[in-house]
Amino acid sequence: MRKFLLFVLVILLVFSSTIVFAEEGDIIHTGLKKLFKASDNYKGLSEAILSGVDKSLFYREDLNGNYVNIMAEENAQLDYLSKALAKANIDVTDSEALIEFVQREDVINALKDITEGKNPDYPDVLYKFEEIPNVGKKEEYYGPDAKIEVEKQDMGVLEKGSKYVGAIKINDLDDGVYKIIALDGPLSKVYEDDNFPSSKEYNPSEDFVVLKEDSSFSNFVKYVYLFKMNDGKIESYNEFVVDENEISLPPTLLEENTNYIGPVKGTTDGTTQFTKLGFENYTFKYKKAEEIIPIPIENSKIDNLSDSIVSGTEIQASPGECLLLVAVDNEDKVVGYSRFILTEEQIKGITPVQFEISPEKGNKPNTTMVKGITLENENNKWMYAIGKDLEAPVLDKVYPGAKDYTLGTDIKANTNEILIIFETDSTGKVKRFGKAKLDENVIKASLAKDLILDTNFRGPVKGNEAGTTKFEFLYYEDLKFIYFVSEEEMSPPEMDSTVNVATGKSIEMDGTSTKDMEIFKANDPILKSDTGFIKYIQIIAID
Secondary structure, three states, X not given: OHHXXXXXXXXXXXXXXXXXXXXXXXXXXXXXXXXXXXXXXXXXXXHHHHOOOXXXXXXXXXXXXXEEEHHHHHHHHHHXXXXXXXXXXXXXXXXXXXXXXXXXXXXXXXXXXXXXXXXXXXXXXXXXXXXXXXXXXXXHHHHHHOOOEOOEOOOOEEEEOOOOOOEEEEEOOOOOEEEEEEEXXXXXXXXXXXXXXXXXXXXXXXXXXXXXXXXXXXXXXXXXXXXXXXXXXXXXXXXXXXXXXXXXXOOEEOOEOOOEEOOEEOOOOOEEEOOEEOOOOOEEEEEEEXXXXXXXXXXXXXXXXXXXXXXXXXXXXXXXXXXXXXXXXXXXOEXXXXXXXXXXXXXXXXXXXXXXXXXXXXXXXOEEEOOOOOOOOOOOEEEEEEEOOOOOOOOOOEOOOOEEOOOOOOEEOOOOOEEEEEEEOOOOEEEEEEEEEOOOOOOOOOEOOOOOXXXXXXXXXXXXXXXXXXXXXXXXXXXXXXXXXEOOXXXXXXXXXXXXXXXXXXXXXXXXXXXXXXXXXXXXXXXXXXOOOXXXXXXXXXX
């Protein structure tokens, strides 16, 4: 079983890389009293193994300065795996089942616990250097470069941060150079040559952020190490165990819809607003900046706050700005907050210049049209939008749903709709606009019904007098008739529209036929012309 499990472990390590061991460190052999450095790629290690030395005397240093007996670690992990596989009824000939088993989080953690000496069933894996059997002195392995352990000292007084959320500060420090770092776990030892790349220089009494603003501020523990430096080496250190009771905390996070609604567009160009504000009996204020504004500390005061605002108060703003909304008590101490990075959708844009338009009836039923306006820039174009609830356009922005338009062409329309005509650049960005509400006076109605040949009329035929014509039959629901004469074809009239009687002529009836209808004066020379003529006549039934 042991050889097979070794094969299984190799397969799993190569193909799934899921077994978590300590990071590589220097290796010592207590029999040879020899050091194999990781930085030298363990030079000489393979030769030592092949020479037949006692493999149970190899120890690997971990990140905390402790030493793992490599063979004891292997035996313990193999023993654990053999028992765990048997308990889980895993078929050891099924490679997929084996891989899935070793990828389980509980198995990974169990193997890691063995390496870190946390499993009491396997006590002979992890050692402090001085506890290793027959280890001798450290200098025997490291020579004059042996690590020098640094003494922990009671230096500095820990306090909550006063400037940033999630911070601490350390007071009452002697003069000197300091570095600081926050770790998730404790260090067992600190050596003067230890290097912590993520550590930062620290000035006494300044804020040091332990947790970022977006972290959870409950149920956490961090280990903060303060190092006093001397000529680039650690001279002494202190450890501070930090939880939510030791760091500066944020105020209550205001809830959207419960405490505020917004930010949304204001009614004035370049403004935003909140349409609801409420948090117990507290007052609302805000701060605005081009850079990210740090979240304030609970019950702290903030510089450069605005005057009090209420729902509907308009705030001058620009896209990309940071807006910090705070609820404050009567001493201006912050008790609640929310922070926003403003977008174009939350700010009313600049309204373009507006010009006058005078829509008029289109050519077809239920249409309107616009003409008689001129582009300010010949490279621009006309566009339009029509509807009942149209937002105002924004300068240099494309208007949603706008369509290209040629002046004088029909636009389908209904009464009470809003028509906007835009002058835009070639890409559709609005430069100026005209706007009008449409009524029945500017929308062509349905056309009057056509009179039907033989049903409503028969003719025309020559009249009795020179220059006249007449209809042998003309009738429509006992209505009167009027006619118009034109050199050009005339558009059909709209149903129920008012006819300008003064420009037409009434038709006199003789029963169901008409009397003579004058087209030309009797002495008009065109009647004797050899070239002939064309006239258009339109008969309209009116009430």
